[in-house]
Amino acid sequence: MSIFPDYFAPLHLSLVGKALGKGLLELGVHDLRQWTHDRHNTVDDTPYGGGAGMVMKPEPWGECFDALLDGLEEPPVLVVPTPSGIPFSQPIAYELSEKSHLLFACGRYEGIDRRVMEHAATRMEVRELSLGDYVLNGGEVATLAMVEAVVRLIPGVIGNPESLTEESHSDGQDQLLEYPVYTKPPSWRGLDVPEVLFSGHHARIAEWRREQAVELTRLRRPDLLPE
Numbered sequence: 001m002s003i004f005p006d007y008f009a010p011l012h013l014s015l016v017g018k019a020l021g022k023g024l025l026e027l028g029v030h031d032l033r034q035w036t037h038d039r040h041n042t043v044d045d046t047p048y049g050g051g052a053g054m055v056m057k058p059e060p061w062g063e064c065f066d067a068l069l070d071g072l073e074e075p076p077v078l079v080v081p082t083p084s085g086i087p088f089s090q091p092i093a094y095e096l097s098e099k100s101h102l103l104f105a106c107g108r109y110e111g112i113d114r115r116v117m118e119h120a121a122t123r124m125e126v127r128e129l130s131l132g133d134y135v136l137n138g139g140e141v142a143t144l145a146m147v148e149a150v151v152r153l154i155p156g157v158i159g160n161p162e163s164l165t166e167e168s169h170s171d172g173q174d175q176l177l178e179y180p181v182y183t184k185p186p187s188w189r190g191l192d193v194p195e196v197l198f199s200g201h202h203a204r205i206a207e208w209r210r211e212q213a214v215e216l217t218r219l220r221r222p223d224l225l226p227e
């Protein structure tokens with residue numbers, strides 16, 4: 001749900017688009033203004049207690065959830081991208097990929113009236129998640145990223161599921177960053193591919209790749225290194 005539904009046109013491209021075409025998932029994009037009733041389709045108002053900016057009114061969200069939950073056999077999970085959320089992560093992406101129905105609520109302005117999440121929590125699981133510690137203008141870009149991260153984990157979406165095990169932050173990599181990758185040509189602008197990758201010695205290649213992953217993680221993300 002968003003007041004800028006056109007943001008989600010890219011989901012019909014590439015990997016998610018192919019998955020939609022194969023019927024591996026369904027996608028609905030809903031304009032929140034559909035649940036407003038005034039001439040200006042108002043979705044926001046001034047904040048109680050004062051302060052800059054505007055707050056998203058609860059009524060349109062409540063009516064939107066009423067409509068989207070109507071007739072569902074089981075409640076969806078409501079994902080609310082927000083800078084004040086729990087950090088989104090690969091483990092959370094895996095968790096969400098196993099859910100049958102996700103709703104993404106894209107806030108704008110200074111945020112959504114708190115009562116929207118409080119009331120939603122009386123009828124579905126609510127996950128307030130943050131993509132990162134920076135300021136976006138709304139939840140749409142974060143939703144695009146989260147949808148891609150989740151959808152690619154659905155069985156059948158990625159051609160070769162093996163490729164999921166060696167990515168950065170994946171279990172197969174012990175949460176380490178991904179090792180450097182190379183392809184042809186063997187030498188390019190005076191830069192050569194590491195010899196070990198031509199050895200055909202799989203154990204040595206695996207050892208080199210792990211060393212590279214540990215070193216990269218130590219340099220860039222020491223917080224991910226095992227204790």
Ligand SMILES: Nc1c(O)cccc1[N+](=O)[O-]
Pocket residue numbers: 081082083129130131132133134135136137138139142
């Ligand atoms: N950071 C941020 C924001 O500023 C607005 C909406 C969502 C997010 N986020 O998910 O990280």
